[in-house]
Amino acid sequence: YLGASVVHSCEHGKSMAEASRISEARRDAVFARWVIFSPARSRRPTDLKSHGPANPSPGPDDGAPKPSCPFCLGRESECAPEIFRVPAPDESLPWRIRVIENLFPALRREAAPPAPEDEEPVGAGECAVRGFGFHDVVIETPHHEVRLWDLDAEGVRDVLLAYARRVQQLAEHPAVKYVQVFKNQGASAGASMAHSHSQMLGTPFVPPSVTSRLNCMKEVFERSGKCSLCAVVSKDILVSETHNFSAFVPFAASYPFEIWIVPRQHSSYFHETDQDKVLDLAGLLKSMLQKLCKQLNDPPFNYMIHSAPFGLSSSCLPYTHWFLQIVPQLSVIGGFEMGSGCHINPVFPEDAAKILREIDSS
Amino acid sequence: YLGASVVHSCEHGKSMAEASRISEARRDAVFARWVIFSPARSRRPTDLKSHGPANPSPGPDDGAPKPSCPFCLGRESECAPEIFRVPAPDESLPWRIRVIENLFPALRREAAPPAPEDEEPVGAGECAVRGFGFHDVVIETPHHEVRLWDLDAEGVRDVLLAYARRVQQLAEHPAVKYVQVFKNQGASAGASMAHSHSQMLGTPFVPPSVTSRLNCMKEVFERSGKCSLCAVVSKDILVSETHNFSAFVPFAASYPFEIWIVPRQHSSYFHETDQDKVLDLAGLLKSMLQKLCKQLNDPPFNYMIHSAPFGLSSSCLPYTHWFLQIVPQLSVIGGFEMGSGCHINPVFPEDAAKILREIDSS
Ligand SMILES: Nc1ncnc2c1ncn2[C@@H]1O[C@H](COP(=O)(O)OP(=O)(O)O[C@H]2O[C@H](CO)[C@@H](O)[C@H](O)[C@H]2O)[C@@H](O)[C@H]1O
Ligand SMILES: Nc1ncnc2c1ncn2[C@@H]1O[C@H](COP(=O)(O)OP(=O)(O)O[C@H]2O[C@H](CO)[C@@H](O)[C@H](O)[C@H]2O)[C@@H](O)[C@H]1O
Numbered sequence: 001y002l003g004a005s006v007v008h009s010c011e012h013g014k015s016m017a018e019a020s021r022i023s024e025a026r027r028d029a030v031f032a033r034w035v036i037f038s039p040a041r042s043r044r045p046t047d048l049k050s051h052g053p054a055n056p057s058p059g060p061d062d063g064a065p066k067p068s069c070p071f072c073l074g075r076e077s078e079c080a081p082e083i084f085r086v087p088a089p090d091e092s093l094p095w096r097i098r099v100i101e102n103l104f105p106a107l108r109r110e111a112a113p114p115a116p117e118d119e120e121p122v123g124a125g126e127c128a129v130r131g132f133g134f135h136d137v138v139i140e141t142p143h144h145e146v147r148l149w150d151l152d153a154e155g156v157r158d159v160l161l162a163y164a165r166r167v168q169q170l171a172e173h174p175a176v177k178y179v180q181v182f183k184n185q186g187a188s189a190g191a192s193m194a195h196s197h198s199q200m201l202g203t204p205f206v207p208p209s210v211t212s213r214l215n216c217m218k219e220v221f222e223r224s225g226k227c228s229l230c231a232v233v234s235k236d237i238l239v240s241e242t243h244n245f246s247a248f249v250p251f252a253a254s255y256p257f258e259i260w261i262v263p264r265q266h267s268s269y270f271h272e273t274d275q276d277k278v279l280d281l282a283g284l285l286k287s288m289l290q291k292l293c294k295q296l297n298d299p300p301f302n303y304m305i306h307s308a309p310f311g312l313s314s315s316c317l318p319y320t321h322w323f324l325q326i327v328p329q330l331s332v333i334g335g336f337e338m339g340s341g342c343h344i345n346p347v348f349p350e351d352a353a354k355i356l357r358e359i360d361s362s
Numbered sequence: 363y364l365g366a367s368v369v370h371s372c373e374h375g376k377s378m379a380e381a382s383r384i385s386e387a388r389r390d391a392v393f394a395r396w397v398i399f400s401p402a403r404s405r406r407p408t409d410l411k412s413h414g415p416a417n418p419s420p421g422p423d424d425g426a427p428k429p430s431c432p433f434c435l436g437r438e439s440e441c442a443p444e445i446f447r448v449p450a451p452d453e454s455l456p457w458r459i460r461v462i463e464n465l466f467p468a469l470r471r472e473a474a475p476p477a478p479e480d481e482e483p484v485g486a487g488e489c490a491v492r493g494f495g496f497h498d499v500v501i502e503t504p505h506h507e508v509r510l511w512d513l514d515a516e517g518v519r520d521v522l523l524a525y526a527r528r529v530q531q532l533a534e535h536p537a538v539k540y541v542q543v544f545k546n547q548g549a550s551a552g553a554s555m556a557h558s559h560s561q562m563l564g565t566p567f568v569p570p571s572v573t574s575r576l577n578c579m580k581e582v583f584e585r586s587g588k589c590s591l592c593a594v595v596s597k598d599i600l601v602s603e604t605h606n607f608s609a610f611v612p613f614a615a616s617y618p619f620e621i622w623i624v625p626r627q628h629s630s631y632f633h634e635t636d637q638d639k640v641l642d643l644a645g646l647l648k649s650m651l652q653k654l655c656k657q658l659n660d661p662p663f664n665y666m667i668h669s670a671p672f673g674l675s676s677s678c679l680p681y682t683h684w685f686l687q688i689v690p691q692l693s694v695i696g697g698f699e700m701g702s703g704c705h706i707n708p709v710f711p712e713d714a715a716k717i718l719r720e721i722d723s724s
Contacts, residue, residue: 023493131385190696334552335544
């Protein structure tokens with residue numbers, strides 16, 4: 001059951017979606033996940049309180065500087081240690097971005113890195129390693145009320161460059177196998193802190209979705225000789241394109257209004273993107289977030305950067321292609337999705353893309 | 363950030379969990395998923411409105427018969443067609459359980475089943491098939507206010523037998539590859555209808571999590587000669603055991619207080635379980651739901667039956683072992699989990715199991 005704005009969007013796309021396509025299942029070529037598209041599902045009734053976003057993201061008006069927020073300017077001493085800061089260009093402020101340690105880390109830098117034999121299966125093929133890893137927070141702005149897409153393109157670029165710089169540092173650590181960069185915006189998207197920030201977790205293992213993504217892309221490459229993400233994006237799912245990046249609703253999007261931003265030139269690692277391209281990416285990311293914010297009434301959302309694990313053999317590089325995935329949180333996952341790994345999406349990608357193309361992003 | 367009751371549970375388990383184990387990563391032998399256990403995470407602060415369950419399940423008192431509920435006794439005509447009904451033993455009521463078509467199906471029985479050539483990849487290895495399939499609802503009781511675990515063991519057994527009977531019917535259809543049986547209880551677990559019910563979806567493809575589960579269990583079998591789920595359950599994660607089933611918190615539980623109920627004797631298909639064993643399962647399921655309800659204050663939850671796809675070759679049977687997974691919905695998934703497929707669980711399985719063992723389930 002989706003919020004009013006999405007139902008509205010479905011009505012929008014109705015002539016296309018419901019007339020010609022009742023429902024359809026699609027499997028993508030990146031994760032090999034099946035998704036069921038079923039526009040009629042958005043019309044089902046409910047006698048339970050809405051389980052759409054319980055807590056929409058706080059808007060700017062709701063966000064007067066909070067004296068108790070440790071991420072705000074002047075409260076640096078309440079945070080876990082700083083890793084580095086990005087100065088404001090005109091030095092009017094002591095910093096513009098801070099990368100700090102997470103005070104409640106899921107994995108700990110102090111723990112001893114796992115030894116190779118630790119990864120041997122115990123019991124019935126299970127495996128346990130000490131909780132070694134790096135869990136950092138990127139404070140995107142000193143101001144409590146500013147959202148990422150309120151920054152200018154240079155401001156967003158600097159946030160992305162801060163990610164890249166920190167990923168580069170973590171890539172040097174021999175025991176870190178992967179870094180997951182992600183952002184939670186709004187309580188229903190998991191955020192516990194309102195002040196605009198993102199996080200990254202450097203793990204001593206390659207996470208499950210990364211393994212399955214690589215397996216899927218490898219299989220496609222072996223069969224077709226092509227990288228799944230190098231193909232030209234079909235016009236009907238494209239939202240916007242720049243010189244270096246395409247933003248589109250993926251052919252088998254798991255979530256309504258999900259957007260992928262993909263470099264048009266083959267590239268395995270996000271953190272190797274050069275500065276000019278990062279500015280290009282920043283402009284596109286800002287514009288996509290503005291579109292989602294307008295169309296879906298400031299929805300909670302997550303974004304995730306999907307890059308390659310470190311130390312990949314060169315034979316894997318031709319089929320690994322990094323991208324950024326944006327997922328507005330509009331519905332609740334139910335038992336079907338949890339059990340099967342197959343999502344039910346009431347909005348066809350072509351319909352979502354058409355709506356997103358048509359919204360002005362300024 | 364977890365609700366008060368879980369934080370309470372964590373405090374409970376503190377001496378064990380936090381003293382001896384700071385944080386740990388584990389990979390299971392069924393899905394090959396990594397999970398990070400980090401008790402300290404449950405103490406992080408928040409300045410956003412709670413994103414714990416926004417809508418706890420309605421309790422019995424909240425559930426006076428709703429004149430507008432189509433699942434209630436006497437309103438059968440407002441439902442999609444009935445597939446079969448289970449009569450009340452004493453015939454005091456026209457039915458005790460009804461299996462009906464879902465009025466807003468994600469997949470449609472009227473659609474033409476996909477032809478084999480439809481599954482050929484299109485474009486960059488993607489694939490699309492018509493939305494053929496079966497989407498049914500099991501109304502577990504004629505009474506709006508009764509919850510599944512309010513039924514006696516025979517009542518719960520009959521619900522499970524209704525699942526099995528419908529799965530058997532769907533297994534006959536040559537184009538149905540898998541049936542996902544699941545239950546959503548409470549709005550935060552995705553339920554749109556309050557009246558106690560479950561659902562099943564028969565799909566024309568093998569869903570992604572089923573494929574990865576089979577791949578993982580196959581690998582364990584090939585390496586060790588053993589089925590991942592035939593191993594004796596270690597005492598510290600066991601919650602309860604009957605003659606035929608074990609209920610335990612899995613070694614690498616993705617969710618706090620997640621419970622698996624597994625047949626002790628190797629068995630690939632849920633729907634082939636004989637009646638006596640189903641009664642045994644029903645008693646254990648009822649008791650686990652009662653325990654969760656008591657410990658976690660009537661949480662929203664999902665359960666899913668993980669069985670084998672139809673028409674599996676006999677060489678796969680030795681490593682496929684069905685089970686029922688119960689997941690209370692206590693926290694929100696964030697960008698880390700969405701991106702990496704790796705969950706962060708603040709409650710160690712040993713601590714959750716100890717707490718669940720100690721709660722009286724009557
Ligand atoms: N003074 C301080 N100094 C430094 N760091 C501080 C701090 N005060 C708080 N923090 C940290 O700041 C982070 C804020 O992160 P978010 O709001 O994005 O979500 P959080 O990690 O809480 O959980 C969400 O994301 C994770 C990962 O996806 C999910 O596991 C979880 O369920 C979901 O709620 C927290 O991780 C917290 O530990
Ligand atoms: N008169 C009638 N006759 C027959 N059927 C009727 C009916 N009125 C309503 N229904 C059906 O009854 C079902 C009730 O199901 P649930 O409450 O378990 O969750 P729902 O399927 O809505 O969505 C949850 O589960 C799905 C699957 O996990 C997720 O995709 C979704 O996001 C989540 O909210 C609905 O599917 C609805 O279509």
